[in-house]
Amino acid sequence: MKAFAFKPKLVSTLKNYNRKTFMADLMAGIIVGIVALPLAIAFGIASGVTPEKGIITAIVAGLIISVFGGSRVQIGGPTGAFIIIIYGIIQQYGFEGLTIATLMAGAFLVMFGLLRLGTIIKYIPYPIVVGFTSGIAVTIFTTQIKDLFGLTMTEVPSDFIEKWIAYAHCFGSVDPWSAAVGILSVAVIAVTPKFSKKIPGSLIAIIIMTVAVLLLKQFAGVSTVETIGDRFAISNELPEAHMPAMTWETVKSLVSPAITIAILGAIESLLSATVADGVIGDRHDSNTELVAQGLANLASPLFGGIPATGAIARTMTNINNGGRTPVAGIIHAVVLLMIFLFLMPLAQYIPMACLAGVLVVVSYGMCGWRSFAALMKNPKSDVSVLLITFFLTIIFDLTIAIEVGLIIACLLFMKRMSETTDVKVISDEIDPNDEADIETGNLEHLVIPQGVEVYEINGPYFFGAGNRFEEIMAAFGDRPKVRIIRMRKVPFVDSTGIHNLQNLCTMSRNEGIQIVLSGVNPKVEAVLKRSGFNETIGNENICNHIDLALERARKIVDKFSD
Template sequence: MKWWGRFEGYQASMLHRDLVSGFIVGIIAIPLGMAFAIASGVKPEYGIYTTIVAGILISLLGGSRFQIGGPTGAFIPIVLGVVVQYGYENLLIAGMLAGVILILMGVLRLGVLISYIPRPVTIGFTSGIAVIIFSGQISPFLGLSGLVRHEDFISNMREIGTHLATLNGWSIATALISLSALLIMPKVSSKIPGSLVGLVLSTVVAALWFNGNVATIGSVYGGIPSTLPHITLPNLSIDKVKELLQPALVIAILGGIESLLSAVVADGMTGSRHNSNKELIGQGIANLMTPLFGGIPATGAIARTATNIKNGAASPFSGMIHGVVVLLILLLCAPMASAIPLASMAPILMVVAWNMSERKEFIHILKMKTGDSIVLVITFLLTVFTDLTTAVEVGLLLAAILFIKRLGDHFTVFKVLPDPQLKHEKVKEYMVQDTHDCPQLSIFTMEGPLFFGSADRFKQRIMEVLSPEPRMILLRMGKMPFMDSTGASHLSDVIRHIQSTGGKVFISGIRSQPRAYLKKTGLDLSIGPDHFFDHTGEAIDHALKQLDYNKCLHCKHRAFRECSGLSNPLNQEESVSKLQVPYEADTVR
């Protein structure tokens, strides 16, 4: 489907719905865009530029019909870290590189890989980001002054503690007015954005009665221009690209995760289906273009996307309209934004942090007290106290280790024998006893994947129960879904041990992947092409024909139904002749 396929069937009646939802989301996006920019350590207008450019491009070129793109809270600690360490100009370069990476991810169809990130890792770093955002707003909420921004959480908390003496009661009053509106408006009307009401109300009160005692956008950052900036290409060089590749990769991965999570939420609310690779390409183009206008990294915004859907959005036009609405307000009302107190924006971001904290899911996984709980806590703590890159890397590594351990723990090897009381004499573990076990034929049921996490357990289990000179062994592989090189190596060791004493190996019910792997390694030839059977019953019947019948004489184990005749000297010859009759193909055992 071409990029315009999402607009097929568009009717005039849908335009009204898109206009309404686009207008509402555009109004909501303005204070959020400025707040995210300020919290990220850049000028507020850069957040507005991002909302306009990225918002239009993501809706136009992305893979979701209802996605709203722009600056988000998730990017705050990443962007702030880049600005503090590398500077704003280099942030633009990192943003463009992230755009290129996202485009490549989409072109290479890597969108599905992002869905493989474990939920505890996602919740862990999301909750950690929420803590960083919330704590970062304590200073403007209290009106503290003279603080120096740092990359790490502890240093920033120390700054707040050191400057508590500069607390400003006017700022606190302003912040409380904004916070009250944020908490009350959803109960009054879901159609009127609480953030906008809180921003306007607290700004008006501060302007009329607080006599310039509260820091505003204008007093700290200067006036907001009423036009988009001219397109400017950052000063690129190979050295800068190398230097900024790591933060660019972090921005790209986080942007990809957030955008696809938002698209999944939109799918769940509308019953639609997004194209993950196309979404990554759209996000990449938006992040490639936005820095040319001075904008910061952008991604899909879950809350604004949900608001877009709830207000009746019918197509991607609503997202494009939201960007146009922000542009028009920038052109017409930018000078008024200079009067907005910084304390008015602090509660907005605190509420954003609270809503994105995944607190219920966090507590739920924590209460489970499993390996996932450990991954969650470690990812969360590393996000807060180190950085997102370290947190995700360690979280993914721990999750992978735990997954491998769980997968290995699910692998089992049971020695089994047929139960004559069951239909088709199915083989069962409980039938094997000291006084009921064939000395010549050992049957093992293997369940679970035979890979590097379980191969050693398989080998130990087989070796510890085999007789010193095993004559025959039957491996039931119907419940073994796959095998890797380590598993094949350990299986080869077992086979060589058995064959070195003149024994034989039979395999029944093997699945396609392990069978193909045995062919690649040549193990199937070592085992013998005629030693593979579709059913256990076929394999047992074949193996019984190759017993040393002299050892069967006077044997009291009675492991198989044929043993009664084979162990009796008077009836053995007749029993052996019956074994030579071809077995039935549908025998199960």
């Protein structure tokens, strides 16, 4: 295995860096910083933390991901995918528990990168990714109903179904002004791209609605629209690094959510980097990217931040505005820092209904309903994984959804793999024109001697194939003197396959039957020898091609006949 090489893209891109590239990165970084501001605030509040923690995450994690990442254009920060898992951890373990879980997730991500698991993670089945992404989108939308319509509720249940029941009971308390702000915010965000490609609709909506609510309060006496300042105390002070107190019991209890954060962060960041590659014609280093994501999640919680990952929407904004090196991501973090230090107090006037509208649009973008609908036309097994992951995400939580979804997907994959392995019985004679492992020059049909059975395994020989092979042989009532197993089309064998072969040899020997292997490829033969299987069967009974195996079988039959 090739050693891991940590190669941040920043190092390679700075070699030919020039003024023109810097100006493009500067403009892109400023625009992405502005785009990231309302999203960071909204994601922070929706996750159950204060607004500034969302911005701190975007600053710290965004900076580290750009400096150390394996993608030229990746923009990191808090994302909607983490909202549900963060909120659940805070409810159960408190913010201190979230800090520990994020630190653990960062360590896991670094380990994933060092172990070169970047390419493997990208093979997580598509139905699982769509299922939990769509489930997260529905859950985010559900959590915003109270603020979107200004419902009067003393407490919002955490359970999905109970939440909707509570909404139904309280829908008579809708505040028309809050509902108007929320719905108009969604409308402004939806129509902005038709007029402006540079300035994000979410920022325009926040500015318009904040000014409108201030005017309504000042001149019309409307004070029912809740703002960030009504719910949170806003601070623009930079936090000091703080390491939480950890106990072994706390660490053990947080392993599962930490792994969920790590896997989710890995999937989203690598998906974002892959999409970016297709647009700019580059190729990211997935393992370096995972290490950078891990470092970001190790640093962010120390300063009061929340989990972070690569953000597809902000990364695409970066690309569309000319960003082509990690410098744009660094500038985006600096812009956010300046806004945090000098403009953060103004955030207290932002209406909660407007932020809810921003998140409603985010949830719509995440839901991927077209992909969901397309997958519903796929094989039933894929549909099952999709629906199970989706409903587990919205009814229970993301941790259970990912775990169960992966288990089901793995089981279906193993079932499909076993079905690709074919075991057949060859009787009477073998046609050399159809064979690849017969010695050159032997063009006559090879007759299978009396008392010899020939089986052929076509495909990987692992537990599924081994069980089927035993079933096929059990169906034959005759007891031959020799069983030839042709393995010329077996690309690999696992420990279960070896165990089945050893059992077969032992049972066959007890019944007076000799096993002979034919056409074993060098890799499979090396695995068999390492396991000691050649001592069980005898080296003379492992033949390179079928005519040698038949010759060996004739000698054994003749020996029995003497």
